[in-house]
Amino acid sequence: MVINIQRPLVSTSEAKEPPVLSVEGVSKKFCRDLKQSLFYGVKDIAADLTGGRRHNHRLRRKEFWALRDINFQLQRGQALGLVGSNGAGKSTLLRILSGLIKPDTGLVRVRGRIAPLIALGAGFNPILSGRENIYANMSILGLSTREIKRRFDDVIDFAEIWEAIDAPVQSYSSGMAARLGFACAVHIDPEILLIDEVLAVGDIKFKMKCHQRLAELREKGTSFILVSHNPYHVLNVCDSSIYLKKGELVLQGDSQDVIRQYEADLRLDGTEKALGWIKLPEKSAAESLGLDILSICFNDKNGNRLDTLQTGEYAELCIQCKAHKPVENVNVGVMISCSSGGGDRVVSITSTADHQTIKLTPGYHEISMKMPYCCLLAGVYSANIYLKEGVFSFDKVKSFRFQVDSEQSTSRSLFYQPRSWEVNS
Numbered sequence: 001m002v003i004n005i006q007r008p009l010v011s012t013s014e015a016k017e018p019p020v021l022s023v024e025g026v027s028k029k030f031c032r033d034l035k036q037s038l039f040y041g042v043k044d045i046a047a048d049l050t051g052g053r054r055h056n057h058r059l060r061r062k063e064f065w066a067l068r069d070i071n072f073q074l075q076r077g078q079a080l081g082l083v084g085s086n087g088a089g090k091s092t093l094l095r096i097l098s099g100l101i102k103p104d105t106g107l108v109r110v111r112g113r114i115a116p117l118i119a120l121g122a123g124f125n126p127i128l129s130g131r132e133n134i135y136a137n138m139s140i141l142g143l144s145t146r147e148i149k150r151r152f153d154d155v156i157d158f159a160e161i162w163e164a165i166d167a168p169v170q171s172y173s174s175g176m177a178a179r180l181g182f183a184c185a186v187h188i189d190p191e192i193l194l195i196d197e198v199l200a201v202g203d204i205k206f207k208m209k210c211h212q213r214l215a216e217l218r219e220k221g222t223s224f225i226l227v228s229h230n231p232y233h234v235l236n237v238c239d240s241s242i243y244l245k246k247g248e249l250v251l252q253g254d255s256q257d258v259i260r261q262y263e264a265d266l267r268l269d270g271t272e273k274a275l276g277w278i279k280l281p282e283k284s285a286a287e288s289l290g291l292d293i294l295s296i297c298f299n300d301k302n303g304n305r306l307d308t309l310q311t312g313e314y315a316e317l318c319i320q321c322k323a324h325k326p327v328e329n330v331n332v333g334v335m336i337s338c339s340s341g342g343g344d345r346v347v348s349i350t351s352t353a354d355h356q357t358i359k360l361t362p363g364y365h366e367i368s369m370k371m372p373y374c375c376l377l378a379g380v381y382s383a384n385i386y387l388k389e390g391v392f393s394f395d396k397v398k399s400f401r402f403q404v405d406s407e408q409s410t411s412r413s414l415f416y417q418p419r420s421w422e423v424n425s
């Protein structure tokens, strides 16, 4: 689902306002060893109490920097994307910004109320009722009891948990807990919202409602920091982004530039595994289920192998196989997911659904799926390819990785749309 939060018109006078959030030289270290970590924790508390020295700038044994010298600012009404691969430090940064953990060095200055939408519902006490949790949660987020009372009905209406409001939260479904968490956070009218992939939860109706509410908040001037593995979400919501890599801020600026760099790095990281070609050892008749995949690759129009596909260019997917017996109608399935876009499935094709009858005699064959143009955007993809007949599965390749490059301008599109323009007057 694409988040579509309208961009407010930020006037130049607003742009000159002091930032609502300022992060200066923030670093955070963690320890890989739990026992050692507890020992350091006790040592640090003792040093704080006795006025001794804490070695915040130095790594001790088994420690590592989860974040290193992070600097950026967030302006009123600005939506900032936060991208980086697994373990880059995104959640750690959000946890520091929301005050859940303290940085080892540096300073975070916040002007206004900050509402974290990190792991929805995680802040609830499971044995308390929904009602009690609303009071506890919203007061932690900075509202007085009177203000909570005033907004209480709106929160329940938004979360749609009228009947369950006095039941303990542990009896809620994950969707109900998610709705309640979101409702609490957006009803405190925060100046800054921290959103950590949470828009991926809930049913479609709830997502629409969340997006609507976020759009309203943004219109009012609320600032956002959005963490997402999905580049389209970031591009659709955020004008600017920051890119974290192994705890360091390696790039900040226009979202388009930042995402381009992030995706290029992802493709580079996967070069070895994303060859666009796979060859499997031939099976004996005893090992085979009747039809085996021998290799998979992409070819161009002249039958030359393509290591990388190009957006908008011709390509054919070729599956070399060996039939040990006659097969009346093979169903070839091709399911493609985007590795750089959070693993979302983007293509799902079967030859049976395309009304193709593929009849094979015993021997070697090549089945090709010809694509007049590749509609995938630049990125790394993983395909699940299978050969079946009815419900019987002959053979499958679970993760055929390949890469798509692009010289086409696809801007904020989800796929490449071939086009030409004409004016008739």
Ligand SMILES: Nc1ncnc2c1ncn2[C@@H]1O[C@H](COP(=O)(O)OP(=O)(O)OP(=O)(O)O)[C@@H](O)[C@H]1O
Residues within 6 Å of the ligand: 030, 031, 032, 066, 084, 085, 086, 087, 088, 089, 090, 091, 092, 093
């Ligand atoms: N409490 C902790 N103790 C020890 N190590 C931690 C702790 N929290 C996070 N880490 C480590 O810090 C690094 C950064 O983790 P973080 O969760 O911030 O990454 P991330 O960018 O949010 O990753 P993901 O996209 O997978 O959620 C990782 O190596 C993680 O294992």
